[in-house]
Amino acid sequence: xxxxxxxxxxxxxxxxxxxxxxxxxxxxxxxxxxxxxxxxxxxxxxxxxxxxxxxxxxxxxxxxxxxxxxxxxxxxxxxxxxxxxxxxxxxxxxxxxxxxxxxxxxxxxxxxxxxxxxxxxxxxxxxxxxxxxxxxxxxxxxxxxxxxxxxxxxxxxxxxxxxxxxxxxxxxxxxxxxxxxxxxxxxxxxxxxxxxxxxxxxxxxxxxxxxxxxxxxxxxxxxxxxxxxxxxxxxxxxxxxxxxxxxxxxxxxxxxxxxxxxxxxxxxxxxxxxxxxxxxxxxxxxxxxx
Amino acid sequence: xxxxxxxxxxxxxxxxxxxxxxxxxxxxxxxxxxxxxxxxxxxxxxxxxxxxxxxxxxxxxxxxxxxxxxxxxxxxxxxxxxxxxxxxxxxxxxxxxxxxxxxxxxxxxxxxxxxxxxxxxxxxxxxxxxxxxxxxxxxxxxxxxxxxxxxxxxxxxxxxxxxxxxxxxxxxxxxxxxxxxxxxxxxxxxxxxxxxxxxxxxxxxxxxxxxxxxxxxxxxxxxxxxxxxxxxxxxxxxxxxxxxxxxxxxxxxxxxxxxxxxxxxxxxxxxxxxxxxxxxxxxxxxxxxxxxxxxxxxxxxxxxxxxxxxxxxxxxxxxxxxxxxxxxxxxxxxxxxxxxxxxxxxxxxxxxxxxxxxxxxxxxxxxxxxxxxxxxxxxxxxxxxxxxxxxxxxxxxxxxxxxxxxxxxxxxxxxxxxxxxxxxxxxxxxxxxxxxxxxxxxxxxxxxxxxxxxxxxxxxxxxxxxxxxxxxxxxxxxxxxxxxxxxxxxxxxxxxxxxxxxxxxxxxxxxxxxxxxxxxxxxxxxxxxxxxxxxxxxxxxxxxxxxxxxxxxxxxxxxxxxxxxxxxxxxxxxxxxxxxxxxxxxxxxxxxxxxxxxxxxxxxxxx
Numbered sequence: 007x008x009x010x011x012x013x014x015x016x017x018x019x020x021x022x023x024x025x026x027x028x029x030x031x032x033x034x035x036x037x038x039x040x041x042x043x044x045x046x047x048x049x050x051x052x053x054x055x056x057x058x059x060x061x062x063x064x065x066x067x068x069x070x071x072x073x074x075x076x077x078x079x080x081x082x083x084x085x086x087x088x089x090x091x092x093x094x095x096x097x098x099x100x101x102x103x104x105x106x107x108x109x110x111x112x113x114x115x116x117x118x119x120x121x122x123x124x125x126x127x128x129x130x131x132x133x134x135x136x137x138x139x140x141x142x143x144x145x146x147x148x149x150x151x152x153x154x155x156x157x158x159x160x161x162x163x164x165x166x167x168x169x170x171x172x173x174x175x176x177x178x179x180x181x182x183x184x185x186x187x188x189x190x191x192x193x194x195x196x197x198x199x200x201x202x203x204x205x206x207x208x209x210x211x212x213x214x215x216x217x218x219x220x221x222x223x224x225x226x227x228x229x230x231x232x233x234x235x236x237x238x239x240x241x242x243x244x245x246x247x248x249x250x251x252x253x254x255x256x257x258x259x260x261x262x263x264x265x266x267x268x269x270x271x272x273x274x275x276x277x278x279x280x281x282x283x284x285x286x287x288x289x290x291x292x293x294x295x296x
Numbered sequence: 297x298x299x300x301x302x303x304x305x306x307x308x309x310x311x312x313x314x315x316x317x318x319x320x321x322x323x324x325x326x327x328x329x330x331x332x333x334x335x336x337x338x339x340x341x342x343x344x345x346x347x348x349x350x351x352x353x354x355x356x357x358x359x360x361x362x363x364x365x366x367x368x369x370x371x372x373x374x375x376x377x378x379x380x381x382x383x384x385x386x387x388x389x390x391x392x393x394x395x396x397x398x399x400x401x402x403x404x405x406x407x408x409x410x411x412x413x414x415x416x417x418x419x420x421x422x423x424x425x426x427x428x429x430x431x432x433x434x435x436x437x438x439x440x441x442x443x444x445x446x447x448x449x450x451x452x453x454x455x456x457x458x459x460x461x462x463x464x465x466x467x468x469x470x471x472x473x474x475x476x477x478x479x480x481x482x483x484x485x486x487x488x489x490x491x492x493x494x495x496x497x498x499x500x501x502x503x504x505x506x507x508x509x510x511x512x513x514x515x516x517x518x519x520x521x522x523x524x525x526x527x528x529x530x531x532x533x534x535x536x537x538x539x540x541x542x543x544x545x546x547x548x549x550x551x552x553x554x555x556x557x558x559x560x561x562x563x564x565x566x567x568x569x570x571x572x573x574x575x576x577x578x579x580x581x582x583x584x585x586x587x588x589x590x591x592x593x594x595x596x597x598x599x600x601x602x603x604x605x606x607x608x609x610x611x612x613x614x615x616x617x618x619x620x621x622x623x624x625x626x627x628x629x630x631x632x633x634x635x636x637x638x639x640x641x642x643x644x645x646x647x648x649x650x651x652x653x654x655x656x657x658x659x660x661x662x663x664x665x666x667x668x669x670x671x672x673x674x675x676x677x678x679x680x681x682x683x684x685x686x687x688x689x690x691x692x693x694x695x696x697x698x699x700x701x702x703x704x705x706x707x708x709x710x711x712x713x714x715x716x717x718x719x720x721x722x723x724x725x726x727x728x729x730x731x732x733x734x735x736x737x738x739x740x741x742x743x744x745x746x747x748x749x750x751x752x753x754x755x756x757x758x759x760x761x762x763x764x765x766x767x768x769x770x771x772x773x774x775x776x777x778x779x780x781x782x783x784x785x786x787x788x789x790x791x792x793x794x795x796x797x798x799x800x801x802x803x804x805x806x807x808x809x810x811x812x813x814x815x816x817x818x819x820x821x822x823x824x825x826x827x828x829x830x831x832x833x834x835x836x837x838x839x840x841x842x843x844x845x846x847x848x849x850x851x852x853x854x855x856x857x858x859x860x861x862x863x864x865x866x867x868x869x870x871x872x873x874x875x876x877x878x879x880x881x882x883x884x885x886x887x888x889x890x891x892x893x894x895x896x897x898x899x900x901x902x903x
Contacts, residue, residue, distance in 0.1 A: 187727035188735040188743070191796065194691050194712050195747050196720045209737035 028285060037281025044275045048093030055087035059245045067257035067264070077261035079254050089267040092245040096272065099157055100227035103164035107222060111169040112215065115176025116203045122181040131177065138170035146233050155239045163233070164226040175218055179211035186210075213290045220283030224276040231272060247272050304368070305329050305468045305501030306352070306388075311365030313344075313351050319572045321347050321360060322525040329469060332499040334491070336516030336533065338506060338548070340815040341786075342570055344525040345505045349471050352388055352503075354380025370468035385416050389462035393474040395454035399446040406430070406442035409461045416465035429460040434490055452483035456490070463494070471503045476511065480678040481842065485886035488515050507815060509552045510845065513537055513893035518604075521545045524569040524579035526595075531605030534897040537890055541601050541612040544580045549618040549890065551820035553845030555872055556891045560827075561820040561849060567785065568817075578609070586611045637668040639705075640836045641690070641723075641804050646699035648682075648689050659685040660860040663699070665838075667804060670830055672837040674851035674868065676844065676883070682860035683840045684728075687806045690838065691725040704803070721751040724797035728809040730789035734781040740767070740792050741777035747799040766795040770825060787818035794825070804836045811846060823850055844887045848872055856880045 028034035056073065057063055062082035069077045076085040118130040146163040153159045180203075183189060189206045197205070231248025233239035240246050247268035254264035311325040322344035329335045339345045351362050354374060367374045369387045374380055384390075392398045399408055409429055410422040417425070430437045433456040446454055455475055462470055472491070476484035492515060494500050506512050512519060513533060520530040521542065529542040540546040547564040566583035575581065581591040588611060596608045609615070646663040649656050660682035667673050675683040688694040690701060692712030701708040703722055709715050724747075727733045734743055744766055745759035754762060763777055770791040781789055790810055797805050807826070811819040827850065829835055839851055847854055847868055854871045856864040856879065864877040875881045 187729060187733035187793070188738075190691075190693055190727065191725070191733070192746075194693060194720065194723075194725055195750055195800065196712060196715065196717060197750065205738075206735055210735065 028282070031285040031288060033281045033288075034285025037278045037283075037285060040274045040278030041282060044093060044271060044278060045097065047090060047271065048097045051090030051093055055084075055090040057084040057087040059083065059088045059091045067260040069261045070263070076263040076267050079250070079261070079264045080257045081253075085250075085254075085261070085264045085267055088245045088250060089247070089271060092247045092250055092268060093271060093275075095157070095240060095244065095246040096227055096231065096248065096275065099160055099164075099230050100223055100275075103161045103168070103226035103230065104219070104223045106161060106165035107168040107172055107226065108215075108219075110165065111172025112176050112208075114169070115173040116180050116207060118173065119177040119180025119182075120184050120199070120203060120207065122177075122184060127177075130173070134170040134173045137166065138174075140167070142167040142229060143232060146229060147236070147238060150233060150238045155233070157240070160230050160233060160239055164229045167229060168222055168225055172215075172218065172222060175214050176211065179214050180207050183207050183210050213287055216283055216290070217287040218283075220280035223279050227272065227276060303330065305331050305333075305370060306503065307366075307368040308352065309366050311348065311351050311362065311367070313347050313356060313360060313362045315571070316359045316361070320525060320574065321571050322351070322522075324526055325351075325365070326527065326530075327503070327520060329501045329503055331468075331501045332495060333518065334495055334502045334504050334516045336504050336506065336512035336519045337522065338509060338512055338519055339522030340507055340548075340568055340817060342568060343522040345507075345522055346393075346473055347525075348522070349390070349473055349503065349505055352469070352471060353384050353390065355384075385412065385462075385465045385467065387467055388469045388471060389465060389467040391455070391458045391462050391470065391472045391475050393477060395451065395458045395475075396446065398458055399454060401446055404443050404445060405449060405457045408446075408457060409464055412461040412464040425464070426460075429463055432463065432494070433457075433460045434486070435460065450483070451479050452487060455479065455487060459487075459491075459494075463498075463500075469501045469503065471505070473505045474507070475504075477506070477508075481844075481888070482678065482882060482886045484511070484888070488888075491515060508888070509537065509548055509816070510554070510888035510890050513890045514888045521548070524574060525571070526579070526608070528580070528609070529605075529607045531601065531607075533893070535602065535605050537618075538894065538897070540618050541605070541607040541615050542580075542609045543584050543586055543611075543615055546615050546618050547583075548816060551817045552890060553820075553823070553843070553849040554889050554891050555844035555848040555884070555887055556889045558848035558868075558872070561823055563821040563824050564817050567787070568815075586614045637670055639666050640669050640703070641665075641667040641838070642702040642705075643686075643690060644700040644702070646686065646689055646697065646701070648685050648694050648697035648699075650685075651696055658860055660689070660857075663857075663860075663862060665855055665862075665865075667836045667838060669803070669836055670834045671853065672826075672830065672839055672851045674847040674854045675838065675840045675857060676842065676847055676854055677857035678842060678883075680859075681857040683842075683857050684808055685860075686857070687725065687808045687838060687840050691723060691806050692720075693725070717751055721747075721800045722803040723806070724800050724802040724804070725806040725808065726790075726793050726797050726810045729813055730786045730793060730810075731781075731813070733793040734789055734796075736781050738780075739777065740772075740779055740781070740784075743781075744777075744792065744795045744799050747796060751800045762799060763795075766798055769798060769829070770795045771821075785818075787814050787821065790814060790818075790822060791825070794822070794829075798829070798833075802835070804838065806838045806840070808840045809842070812841070812843070819846070826850065844872065844884065845889065856883070 028038050060083065063084055064078050064082050066078060066080050066082040071077065074084050074086065079085050079088065114130055118127045121127045145167050149159055149163040184207060189202060192202045192206050230239065234246050234248035235252035237252060240249055250268040251265050257264050306327060306329040308325060308327040312323045313321045315321060325348050327335065337345050337348065350356055352367055354377065356362060369383060372387065374383050406426055409426040413420055413422045413425055427437050430442065435453065435456050476487055491502065495502060504512065504516055516533050518531065519533050519536045520527045523544045529536060529545045536545060537549060540549055550562040551564065553561060564583055569579045577592040578595050581587045584591065590610060596610045598606050598608050599612065600606050601612065643663060643665045647661055648659045650659050663686050665673060675686060677683045685694060689697045692710065692715055695711065697710050703719055708719055712720060741763050744763045748754040748759045748762045764774055767774060767776055772788060772791055811822050814822065823846065826837065830837065841847060851868050854866065854868045855862050856877065858879045864871060864875065864880045871880060875884055
């Protein structure tokens with residue numbers, strides 16, 4: 007059943023071609039450039055890095071020197087090389103956490119919204135309320151402390167923290183759409199619940215879902231980076247942008263690049279995702295108003 | 297054109313409004329309203345009525361600009377933003393279409409009126425004047441009422457608050473934009489009567505915008521008919537409605553159902569012209585039965601029919617009378633019952649309620665009805681009377697119901713989910729709002745093929761053939777199959793919804809106010825289409841509507857609902873001609889009708 011929710015597959019004819027909706031939108035173009043840049047760095051960065059990310063090559067905290075334009079970090083390792091190899095974890099864990107968030111969030115939201123004002127709706131949403139009231143970073147820290155700071159725990163933690171928001175958005179949109187004539191017509195002709203959710207409701211609530219996607223993805227990256235920053239997630243010597251910001255606080259006076267470079271990378275990634283999400287929503291608004 | 301301009305409340309000439317790129321929205325609009333006169337501005341959606349009205353305030357939407365024309369209100373020439381700004385409210389006031397959205401939800405209703413007074417008549421005692429205004433529009437003046445918020449008022453009361461607010465500055469001209477659309481007939485009737493009283497008592501000048509000829513026949517002294525951004529006919533109400541000279545006006549009159557004179561409607565062919573699609577010649581020419589060659593090259597100039605009745609049509613002398621051959625006297629009585637036909641649907645003692653966390657509201661009580669094969673049974677009543685709930689229960693969409701439904705003699709479960717595919721196939725429903733009836737993410741073909749596939753087990757290929765056949769049946773071009781709902785007009789969407797219902801090959805279709813969101817000419821097309829389908833396929837209809845004119849046109853039998861209970865039932869003819877129940881009488885007395893207005897003209901003429 008999870009696949010049913012994971013693949014919002016409206017027929018191909020109308021699925022906006024990605025280049026088309028970006029080409030028409032300045033924000034989308036900028037977002038795409040940012041995202042392509044970051045994904046490129048994450049994928050190929052390690053191969054073009056001038057030095058090994060884990061081997062000290064000079065005095066810790068040293069500024070820009072020959073062969074090391076961004077200087078060295080608190081252990082004397084090359085900041086550029088570490089920044090080039092630190093994107094994979096941020097990107098992969100963020101993406102995985104987002105997928106997990108949406109699998110749970112969209113499914114619960116659709117079920118609750120379609121069953122609006124029934125016991126199923128009530129129980130689901132009160133449970134969601136409990137989850138939403140938990141402080142995000144606390145949940146992450148408890149989970150990491152209890153289960154260890156592995157990648158899977160980080161993904162699980164981010165999903166637990168983030169799915170309630172998705173459920174609420176989807177539930178509201180689904181409950182509104184469920185009163186439309188085409189949904190009632192589907193009920194009247196006896197379509198199964200799964201088919202109604204997938205065919206009639208989900209494709210029509212994609213705008214709020216996608217608008218939210220960028221924010222949610224950014225959040226998962228920030229959450230995981232925060233845990234790493236606190237030193238409880240991925241442990242050194244792994245190179246991760248969040249972890250790098252944390253490790254290099256002490257060398258900010260001598261080599262600010264050690265913090266600015268990974269921070270900039272995170273900012274570009276989050277901005278890119280958000281700009282693309284916004285562009286897609288603008289596109290949906292243009293093409294299916296009414 | 298005869299009286300001097302100094303005495304007119306409004307004298308507008310040559311108004312032209314364009315989009316940014318120069319595409320005309322309205323053009324060459326001349327309007328004159330005298331004090332103590334109501335001018336009805338009539339046209340269908342997209343004809344430019346509201347654009348015209350807003351231009352009188354120097355107001356236009358984004359990307360729209362008035363490029364020509366002169367507006368004189370009460371002897372003052374309005375020009376430039378400042379003059380318009382000063383004139384708004386003081387000289388010209390506006391009552392918008394949707395009163396619920398026009399009132400500030402966080403202000404008490406009396407305050408809304410006082411705000412208007414404070415803005416325009418600072419010398420007046422706002423408290424005292426607002427009470428007077430409430431009295432004038434027939435609203436209660438007790439504190440318990442005046443301190444309510446807009447959402448605590450009914451639609452009719454909200455509209456009266458808006459009217460009170462627009463009266464506050466004592467403007468020379470009141471513009472009312474579809475003020476009764478969406479209100480019940482009884483409420484509408486009360487508001488119309490109050491407007492007439494205000495006109496007489498205050499010698500007020502009003503511009504009344506509507507798409508409904510029956511309403512305008514009741515209230516306007518003169519009518520201006522708009523088509524594709526231009527006024528095509530203008531004159532005294534009586535002469536325009538009795539002897540329309542423009543073929544479009546004639547078409548509108550022939551498309552308007554009348555509960556006092558049931559007759560077959562004559563739908564106009566084609567669809568109306570949108571902004572940016574104006575042809576070189578007369579915009580109505582493609583749909584016009586009496587077009588000649590020059591209609592396609594030049595837009596006709598204004599010609600005088602009589603001193604105060606003018607028309608823009610080359611061939612206006614050829615226009616046939618509006619109702620001469622279409623009236624079928626006794627039409628309804630002749631087709632009263634179908635005793636020989638078997639009963640398809642029988643409903644016994646239906647009871648339904650709405651439950652919220654705090655209370656349970658009874659929606660319908662003890663509703664029983666039978667529908668024979670090929671028959672059309674109308675459910676009539678005001679909003680809240682339970683007619684829509686009845687339709688939804690029969691369709692299996694309302695969960696909290698009890699009672700018995702028999703389909704072809706066999707009991708039918710109350711919940712759609714418990715019905716067999718065969719039972720669901722036999723019973724289809726079409727909804728009120730064509731803009732929400734179709735899934736915006738599906739093509740017309742997908743939407744229409746689905747019931748054939750799910751309920752009749754058709755293969756994909758077979759369903760594709762079926763879609764083509766069904767689109768033809770509802771008179772849509774085959775190319776419609778590939779289009780999305782957003783590319784279609786309201787009337788086209790509703791035809792797709794009908795095709796989707798037909799795709800199941802049903803025995804009974806429940807039509808829930810299916811024409812109430814449509815223009816009259818489109819409504820006429822849909823009603824005629826349903827009539828033919830009933831005849832050709834032996835379809836039975838349960839037709840839910842608030843419009844008695846529509847009932848007279850389509851239904852043999854009628855059930856009148858009041859507060860969830862059937863208060864009167866019988867043949868449509870006998871109900872319309874000799875209603876027994878006081879509620880039915882009240883409904884009939886309030887329903888607007890062109891022929892009713894015509895009787896009063898005759899009376900005035902003879903007396």
